Amino acid sequence: MSDFLSGFATALQPVNLLYCFAGVILGNIVGVLPGIGAIAAISILLPLTFSLEPTTAVIMLAGVYYGAEYGGSIASILLNLPGTASNAITTLDGYPLARRGEAGLALLTAQISSFSGGTLGIVAMVVFSPLIVSFSLSFGPAEYFATLLLGLVAGASAIGAGPLKGIAMVAVGMLFGTVGLDLNSGFARFDLGIPNLLDGLSIVAVAMGLFGIPEVIANISASQAKEKPIAVNARAMYSAFRRLGAIVPSVLRGATVGGLLGPLPGAGPTISSFLAYSLERSTSRNPEEFGTGRVNGVAAPEAANNAAAQTAFIPTMTLGIPGTPTMAIILGALMIHGISPGPQLVVDHPDLFWGLVASFWIGNVFLLMLNIPLIGVWARLVAVPRRFFFPVIVALVCIGVFGVSNSSFDIWMVLLMGVLGYVLRCYGFPPAPLLIGFVLGPMVEEYLRRALMISAGDYSYLFSTPTSIVIHCLTAGLLLWSVVRGFRTKAPQPAG
Amino acid sequence: MKTLRDAGGGLLISTIGLLFLLGARDMALGDLRNMGPGMVPTALSVVAIVAGLAIAVSEVLRGSGGASGFDLRALVCVAAAIALYAVMLETAGVFVTTIVAVFVLALARPQLRAAETLVVGIALSVFAWVVFVKGLGMPLSFLPDVRS
Amino acid sequence: MFTKRAILAGFASAFALAALPAAQATDAFPAEPIRLIVPYSPGGGTDVTARIVAEAVSENIGQPVVVENRPGASGTVGTLLASREKADGYTLLFGIQATMALNPSLFKAATYKPKEDFDGVALISESPYVITVPGASDINTYEEFAEAASERMTMANGGSAALLAARLLARDADLKFSNIPYSGSGAAISDILAGRVNALISSPVSVLPHIESGALKPVLVTSADRYHALPQAPTADELGFEGFKVVGWYSIVAPKGVPQDRLAKLNAAFNKAVADPKTSQRLSEIGVTPSGLALGQQAVTDYIAKEYDLWTAEIAEAGLEAK
Structure with a gap:
């Protein structure tokens, strides 16, 4: 703890403070912009940080990373456009809230939850760091497979469109996820001879196409905006603040999920947000209200992805194991400065490690102070006639997606996914299970096959540890629970 | 015809499954203990086909009425605008592409407001250029690249 | 009127050049910025290396060398683009080992031909x-390792080049690895x-901190000479596999x-840049070992051709080639 306090001395040095602010502001901006995410911004900044002190450099790059998690929720709520993949799930309840004229409440919830999630993540880093390290090391293929399976089941049952449609969309999402090189055999699956398909479909293109574009198509010809924006004034904000008491449990649950999953290589903020949302929905007394604009549906995933964004630093710094591609770049930045992340880092460079952790919290406070006043501005955007939004959305999505790999191919993918998403939407298929299947599917396959390779084809390996058994039990419980609930809700209205 | 319309959504899912099943024909299946690259896609295709057919049947029995609120004109206009970005962005630059796309999008609406659309197009292209090209360093030009 | 290339240069050097007539360019090469296509995402190891080299070359060639990331398909997209x-x-x-020597045999979509489409510029x-084993394992020497691997041993690898190196060693040393592929070294x-x-089996840089802390023990390195940061690890060549050398390499083509x-x-400009102590220091810090060979241009072309032939044959023998 005293280390943590001395970290503040480092983080509060003017130069570090300055770069921390610069980082979080930039992160916030790229988070708001669809398509372009923290990775792009960090890689552009990386060469500029060569001349900085390593602590300063990493403080800034990290600021971009978690700043993007804050900004990402804004476009999700206002435009149904997930700024980053980990904010996709926030659209489910955030966007209906905004359409109902409660954009201010939704944005406030997202910001407060992000801040609380981030803060709890930092606390976990300070207090439980060694525990978290050993927990994430204890996760092998069997545990991963169990967790991912839980995520899929939760995803298929997350949306109230009936189990069959959920299963169908998860399966289609997983099929889309199989496109590209098969890790185990090197076989190029469904690549149609197009090199761009070897790496699989771009998640940004899929998310933008499924969520943002159908919304544009469905609304573009509507005459005038029917939404009546509620004025965002002091009184409205005060009453919004008073309603925030209801989200405290959701934030705590979300932050726990995010804090635990953040350090797992490959899991990270996106999966944390999916699982937190499903957990929130399946433990709720009124699960059918989710997806219609519930603040808990915004609070849980936003708390989760921000907590995960913080705890993801633990394995990166202390084991040299980057959990996400963004973490890999930050790792690279450390190594460029001649610092090798690993077990020795906290001992050899305490000022760097604790300074960084302290700067996280300063950055989080700054993001909160930056975004709360902006809520009024953002919420007023909803009052702008919607016809001005549509060209903006299309342009931002297309140019943003182009920027992900500097290739027009991804724009075609947005087109394909947008048309498909629109047609499916007209038939009442929700896009979220498809996205969940798309993200988790390839990992489920990867870990299942890895487990079988390590155990030479022995399926009992999947149930060989207490952790994996516990998680499988949770999955079974969730399945059972949704079946029981399905019968209960069906009983009064057999027409379904 | 009505039956087919009701079944549309489920049949679409089944069709996607079928396409992937056909695509997975030449992938080695392996066996359950040592899976080949084709095992998972094949299994998922079957799930998608079966689930799609089941949905189709239940929707027909229920007489769901098929797709609701389908707007072909909006779909075509938005799709065309995105396609324009895909085709033109790299060669014609941000400005021309955005102006053309904004007008195509405007065609989706009942009446065209030409002046307003032009202003939106200009403002949007300048904004996009400043943010994405100047700020984030994307390899795009503002005006058509006449040399290459 | 700005050209695309000039605009690109503008970001790197904060000034934009007017387009120069092509004829003028032949007189004093280079007369405009040079574009270096990196077929991987910004910020990755390959990209960071390319940026360090580009920065160093910019200083001694008189024009900015601008990195342009064209990621996709394990480097195939950018390489294909560059070939045209x-x-x-x-x-x-x-041009790196994966794109120049492995991918054309592994992926049908990699339709470029390294030997016919590219000239070597510099290595x-x-x-x-x-190869490392857990610090807690009983294995301390290569002999104990070979003993353990004579039955069945699970061997994690973080990419196709490392996998092929493991296969080559398994064949030469008659070992039985169950190769477990990982995408990148994190989960591995x-x-x-x-x-x-x-x-x-991995690049040294990702395991060095764990070797220092004792969590992992090195068994052998695959280069011809011992690796500077792991002087305790013997080479395969020393262990009796004469001439065994598998290295990952970066080049400019x-x-x-x-x-x-x-x-x-x-060629001269790049060789000079890499030989510069400041640059080679920075490369070493990110785990990239400057080749130190200062190969001439033709020698680089030959080097790549030789690697290409070697791995094409190896991939065919392993039955991994795209059908």
């Missing part, structure tokens, strides 16, 4: 692979630290047909 660029010396490609680095290191796999004088100039 004008051969005027103003467009170069960061940047050569880095070995290292997690699994070996926890002892879920028996061994790992150009689309085939660049005038000879320009190639020579580029």
Whole structure:
């Protein structure tokens, strides 16, 4: 703890403070912009940080990373456009809230939850760091497979469109996820001879196409905006603040999920947000209200992805194991400065490690102070006639997606996914299970096959540890629970 | 015809499954203990086909009425605008592409407001250029690249 | 009117050049910024290496060398793109072992032909692979390792080049690895630290901190000479596998047909940049070992051709080639 306090001395040095602010502001901006995410911004900044002190450099790059998690929720709520993949799930309840004229409440919830999630993540880093390290090391293929399976089941049952449609969309999402090189055999699956398909479909293109574009198509010809924006004034904000008491449990649950999953290589903020949302929905007394604009549906995933964004630093710094591609770049930045992340880092460079952790919290406070006043501005955007939004959305999505790999191919993918998403939407298929299947599917396959390779084809390996058994039990419980609930809700209205 | 319309959504899912099943024909299946690259896609295709057919049947029995609120004109206009970005962005630059796309999008609406659309197009292209090209360093030009 | 290339340069050097007539360019090469296509995402190891080299070369060639990331398909997209660029010396490609020697045999979609589509410009680095085992394992020497691997041993690898190195060693030394593929070294290191796999073959940089802390033990390195940061690890060659050498390498290549004088100039500039102590220090820090060979342009072309032939044959023998 005293280390943590001395970290503040480092983080509060003017130069570090300055770069921390610069980082979080930039992160916030790229988070708001669809398509372009923290990775792009960090890689552009990386060469500029060569001349900085390593602590300063990493403080800034990290600021971009978690700043993007804050900004990402804004476009999700206002435009149904997930700024980053980990904010996709926030659209489910955030966007209906905004359409109902409660954009201010939704944005406030997202910001407060992000801040609380981030803060709890930092606390976990300070207090439980060694525990978290050993927990994430204890996760092998069997545990991963169990967790991912839980995520899929939760995803298929997350949306109230009936189990069959959920299963169908998860399966289609997983099929889309199989496109590209098969890790185990090197076989190029469904690549149609197009090199761009070897790496699989771009998640940004899929998310933008499924969520943002159908919304544009469905609304573009509507005459005038029917939404009546509620004025965002002091009184409205005060009453919004008073309603925030209801989200405290959701934030705590979300932050726990995010804090635990953040350090797992490959899991990270996106999966944390999916699982937190499903957990929130399946433990709720009124699960059918989710997806219609519930603040808990915004609070849980936003708390989760921000907590995960913080705890993801633990394995990166202390084991040299980057959990996400963004973490890999930050790792690279450390190594460029001649610092090798690993077990020795906290001992050899305490000022760097604790300074960084302290700067996280300063950055989080700054993001909160930056975004709360902006809520009024953002919420007023909803009052702008919607016809001005549509060209903006299309342009931002297309140019943003182009920027992900500097290739027009991804724009075609947005087109394909947008048309498909629109047609499916007209038939009442929700896009979220498809996205969940798309993200988790390839990992489920990867870990299942890895487990079988390590155990030479022995399926009992999947149930060989207490952790994996516990998680499988949770999955079974969730399945059972949704079946029981399905019968209960069906009983009064057999027409379904 | 009505039956087919009701079944549309489920049949679409089944069709996607079928396409992937056909695509997975030449992938080695392996066996359950040592899976080949084709095992998972094949299994998922079957799930998608079966689930799609089941949905189709239940929707027909229920007489769901098929797709609701389908707007072909909006779909075509938005799709065309995105396609324009895909085709033109790299060669014609941000400005021309955005102006053309904004007008195509405007065609989706009942009446065209030409002046307003032009202003939106200009403002949007300048904004996009400043943010994405100047700020984030994307390899795009503002005006058509006449040399290459 | 700004050209695309000039605009690009503008970001790197904060000033934009007007388009220069092509005729003028032949007199004093390079007369405009040089584009270096990196077929990987910004911020990754390959990209960071390319950026360090580009920065160093910019200083001694008189024009900015601008990195352009064209990621996708394990480097295939950018490489394919570069193969179709004008051969005027103003467009170069960061060519690495995977894209120049492995991918054309592994992926049907990699339709470029490294030997016919590209000229070598300079060899940047050569880095070995290292085999490690958990610190808690009973294995301390190569002999104990070979003994353990004579039955069945799970060997994690973080990419196709490391996998092929493991296969080559398994064949030469008659070992039985169950090769477990990982995408990148993160999850692989997690699994070996926890002892879920028996061994790992990877680049040294990702395991060095764990070797220092004692969590992992090196068994051997695959380069011809011992690796500077792991002097305790023997080479395969020392252990009796004569001439065994598998290294990952980075190079600069150009689309085939660049005038000879320009190639020579580029070769000299890149060799000078890599030999510069400041640059080689920075490369070493990120785990990239400058080749130190200062190969001439033709020698680089031959080096790549030799690697290509070697791995094409190896991939065919392993039955991994695209059908």
